[in-house]
Amino acid sequence: MAQTSLSLPAVKAPPNIKNWLGVSPFFLFAILFIALPSVYLVQGSFLDPEGLFTFKNYIDLFSTPTIINAYKLSLQISVVTAIGGGIFGFLLAYAITVGGLPRQLRSALITFSGVASNFAGVPLAFAFIATLGRRGFVTLLLEERFNIDLYAGGFDLYSFAGLSAIYMFFQFPLMVLIMVPALDGLKREWREAAENLGATRLQYWTRIAMPVLFPSILGSMILLFGNAFGAYATAYALTGGSLPIVTIQIGAQIRGDVLHNPGLGYAMAMGMVVIMAISLAGYSWLQGKTERWLR
Amino acid sequence: MNFLTRIRKFPFWSWVWFIFGALYFLVPLYATLRHSLRMERDVIGFKAYVRAFEDSNFWETFLLSNMLAVATIVASVILIVPTAYWIRLRVPEARRITEFITLLPFVIPAIILVFGLIRIYSSPIGIPFTNIDLLQPLTTSKLGTYALITAGYMVLAMPYMYRSVDTGMRTVDIRTLTEAAQSLGAGWFTIVTQVILPNIRSALLSGALLTFAIVVGEVTLASFLGVDAFGPYLFLIGQHRAYEPAALSFVTFLLTWAALGVIQLVTGEQGQGAGAH
Numbered sequence: 159m160a161q162t163s164l165s166l167p168a169v170k171a172p173p174n175i176k177n178w179l180g181v182s183p184f185f186l187f188a189i190l191f192i193a194l195p196s197v198y199l200v201q202g203s204f205l206d207p208e209g210l211f212t213f214k215n216y217i218d219l220f221s222t223p224t225i226i227n228a229y230k231l232s233l234q235i236s237v238v239t240a241i242g243g244g245i246f247g248f249l250l251a252y253a254i255t256v257g258g259l260p261r262q263l264r265s266a267l268i269t270f271s272g273v274a275s276n277f278a279g280v281p282l283a284f285a286f287i288a289t290l291g292r293r294g295f296v297t298l299l300l301e302e303r304f305n306i307d308l309y310a311g312g313f314d315l316y317s318f319a320g321l322s323a324i325y326m327f328f329q330f331p332l333m334v335l336i337m338v339p340a341l342d343g344l345k346r347e348w349r350e351a352a353e354n355l356g357a358t359r360l361q362y363w364t365r366i367a368m369p370v371l372f373p374s375i376l377g378s379m380i381l382l383f384g385n386a387f388g389a390y391a392t393a394y395a396l397t398g399g400s401l402p403i404v405t406i407q408i409g410a411q412i413r414g415d416v417l418h419n420p421g422l423g424y425a426m427a428m429g430m431v432v433i434m435a436i437s438l439a440g441y442s443w444l445q446g447k448t449e450r451w452l453r
Numbered sequence: 454m455n456f457l458t459r460i461r462k463f464p465f466w467s468w469v470w471f472i473f474g475a476l477y478f479l480v481p482l483y484a485t486l487r488h489s490l491r492m493e494r495d496v497i498g499f500k501a502y503v504r505a506f507e508d509s510n511f512w513e514t515f516l517l518s519n520m521l522a523v524a525t526i527v528a529s530v531i532l533i534v535p536t537a538y539w540i541r542l543r544v545p546e547a548r549r550i551t552e553f554i555t556l557l558p559f560v561i562p563a564i565i566l567v568f569g570l571i572r573i574y575s576s577p578i579g580i581p582f583t584n585i586d587l588l589q590p591l592t593t594s595k596l597g598t599y600a601l602i603t604a605g606y607m608v609l610a611m612p613y614m615y616r617s618v619d620t621g622m623r624t625v626d627i628r629t630l631t632e633a634a635q636s637l638g639a640g641w642f643t644i645v646t647q648v649i650l651p652n653i654r655s656a657l658l659s660g661a662l663l664t665f666a667i668v669v670g671e672v673t674l675a676s677f678l679g680v681d682a683f684g685p686y687l688f689l690i691g692q693h694r695a696y697e698p699a700a701l702s703f704v705t706f707l708l709t710w711a712a713l714g715v716i717q718l719v720t721g722e723q724g725q726g727a728g729a730h
Contacts, residue, residue, distance in 0.1 A: 180539040181547050187532055188554045191604045195569020196561060202572070249470040257467030265717075267471070270478050272713040273706070276666045280687045281702035285481040288488040288699050295484035327481065330474070388562030391672040395688050405564045412568050412677055427565045434560045 196431070202424035215425035222417075224402065225426055232404040235318060236386040239325040244379035246326075247333020254334075255341040268338060271331035278328045279391035286324045287396070290315045316397050324396065325386050332385060336378040340371060340448070377444030384437045387430070404430055482706060489699035501696035502704075510686060511701070518675075518683035521599070522668040525606040526661045529614045532607065534657075537618045538649055541627055555615040558608050563673040566605060571677060574601055598678055605674045610664040617663070621656025622649075659716040666712045670705055 206212040219225055254264040289296050292309060300306040314320055344367055352362040390405035399406050404426065410416045411423035492501040505511060540547050558566070574591040591597035607614075627649060634644045650657070672684035687705070691698040 174544075177539070177543040178547065181536050181544060181551070184532060184536040184551065185554075187604075187607070188557075191570070191608050192554065192557050192561065192566075195566060195573050198573050199565070199569050246470070246474070249466075250474045253464070253467035253470045253474075257470075258462075258464035259467050259471055263471060267474065269714065269717050270475075272717065273710045274478055276663075276713060277706055277709050279670050279672050280684060280691065281670060281705040284687075284691055284698045284702040285485040285706075288702075289481040289484040295487060296480060327477065330477070334474075384559060388564070390562065390564045391684070395672070395691060398692070405562065408564050408568060409673075409677070412564075412571065423568075427568055430565060431561060434562065438556065438560050 199424045199427050199431075202421055203428045205421050207419060207421065212421070215419070215421040218419070218422050219425045219429060222422070225407065225417075225422075228402045228404045228407045228426075229429065231318065231402060232387055235322055235325065235403065236383045239322050239329045239386045240379045240383035242322070243326050243329025243382050244333050244375065247330035247378075247382075248337050248375060250330065251334045251337035251341055255338055256344065267334065271334040274331040275328050275335060278389070280395040282324060282327060283392050283395035286315060286320070286327070290320065290323060316401065318401075321393055321396065321401060321403075324392060325389065329382050329386060332382060333378055336381065337375070340374045344370065373444040373447040377441045377448065380437045380441045380444070384434050384441075387437075388434060482703070485699050485703050485706070489696055489703055492696040501700040505690075505697040505700045505704075508690075508697075514681050514683045514686035515669075517681060518669045518671075521603060521606065521680075521682060522665045524599075524603045525610060525668050526664050528603060529607050529610055529664060530618075530657065530661075533611070533614050533618050534650065534653075535645055537615065537622055538627060538645060541619075541622055542631060551615075555611050558612055563605075563609060563671075566608060567674045567677045570601060570605055570674075592678065598680060602674055602678050602680050602682075605678075606664075606668050606671065609671075609674075610660075610667055613663045613667075614660040617656045617660030618653060621653030624656075625652045627652075655719045658719050662712040662716050666709050669708065 203215050204211055204213070206214060250267065253259055254267050286294075288294055290308070290313075291297065292315075294315070297308050300308060315323075348366055348370075349362055352366055357365070388405065390409060393401055393403055393406055394409065397406075399410060407416075408423065408427055408430070411426065415423065417423055417426075489501045490497045490499065492498070492504070536551065540551055561569075571592065574588075574597075575593075577590050578588040589597070591601045630648050630652065631644055634648045639648070670684050670687070671682070672688060674680075675682040676685045676688070687698065687701055690701070
């Protein structure tokens with residue numbers, strides 16, 4: 159038996175060049191517009207201004223305060239909105255799936271989530287300026303009706319808190335979109351079996367539903383993290399580039415070498431790519447764990 | 454059912470979350486609409502909309518963005534449909550690497566993508582160690598820039614487009630369709646355009662509309678490549694005007710809603726998240 163299974167591949171696969179030729183336009187496109195630009199940045203990040211090989215850019219990356227602060231701020235915003243948006247999105251998804259809300263609300267919320275998770279960039283920034291800006295609708299409402307002065311209380315739309323509030327607008331809807339199918343995947347039989355064995359609602363959730371859902375929740379939060387970490391347009395439209403998150407810093411570097419070292423700019427870009435790659439790897443690993451139980 | 458059990462069955466917390474979520478959605482929209490209607494002192498009116506639509510720059514940039522969206526969609530379909538079809542039919546071993554590639558745009562944010570694209574395509578591309586130029590710099594001509602930005606948008610839209618198309622092909626039996634078409638004497642071009650495309654049209658439509666939603670308001674690529682598209686225009690008037698930006702933001706929201714609404718109608722419930730943030 160071992161003999162046959164060993165010799166099988168040799169019989170089965172004379173590599174068919176002609177078939178691979180059919181997908182070559184796609185690979186050519188990927189090389190030209192994804193691989194080549196990335197390779198250029200990787201290569202540039204290892205070159206000093208004279209074009210010689212160096213590790214100095216990466217050493218500088220970890221010792222330049224503006225860059226460290228930019229990464230810190232970006233990470234903070236991404237983590238906060240991923241966890242906040244993740245929890246709130248999960249609760250909403252729970253409410254419209256197993257939470258006992260009328261069916262019509264479910265489709266309304268899902269439609270709205272689809273729109274909101276795609277509604278970003280400049281228009282989103284303007285919408286929040288009209289809402290929570292200094293003369294925004296909610297700001298004035300709180301001031302006039304409830305005598306609460308948001309801005310005197312330390313809130314500022316053009317800051318960490320403000321940007322996080324804006325990012326939440328597309329973060330939690332994305333969580334809703336991902337979690338609804340997962341919650342739908344919880345089998346009725348599991349609940350019934352638990353109830354037959356005398357489990358309480360709480361026991362069912364802590365012992366059965368949550369362990370099944372947990373990889374999916376965590377994976378989705380990682381996705382939300384990446385979603386916020388790579389965001390540029392919203393923050394740029396809001397502050398015009400004064401809030402120093404990583405994407406804004408990279409933008410400034412593209413417009414005119416503000417770091418006075420192109421290689422350092424490339425290294426900063428690579429740092430982002432590495433963080434995004436790690437989070438995507440984590441996501442797909444957790445996705446694999448989820449699929450064992452759901453769907 | 455008596456009153457007490459009904460109270461106990463009432464999903465209180467579900468309603469709380471729902472109402473809070475609904476407010477988070479609706480209040481910013483309401484505030485934007487309200488702001489956009491108050492251009493004239495003490496009057497509610499559509500003056501900001503009239504002003505915004507009077508501006509010829511609005512129409513020019515908006516038209517350009519729509520054309521770029523159409524170009525992106527057409528080019529993506531031409532690139533991705535035959536690829537996904539061929540992989541399903543003949544080279545299943547290419548599936549993993551292809552899926553990996555279509556996920557790459559998630560790893561490379563738009564700002565990084567445009568960084569690389571500018572650096573590569575703003576100087577002539579030659580054959581190494583010779584003086585022969587294969588390609589003139591794309592960013593120096595208008596047409597070249599449009600081609601470059603379309604390619605960039607194709608990359609941004611690729612995860613959504615590929616997924617839509619591939620899901621569409623999973624639900625129809627393309628192998629049988631292909632064999633049937635072949636036995637009737639159809640060539641490859643006929644099979645893809647006359648048999649495969651019509652069978653995955655709802656998947657194509659949802660991929661196309663999602664691409665449209667990504668491209669029309671896109672700012673990052675457009676502003677760094679210096680394309681006068683709608684996104685940078687909106688940003689620019691945001692710096693100078695007070696009411697028109699709110700009006701246009703609201704219009705953009707309605708457009709996104711329309712595009713996503715059609716997807717929902719066509720594909721049922723599965724909304725999708727995209728990434729032009």
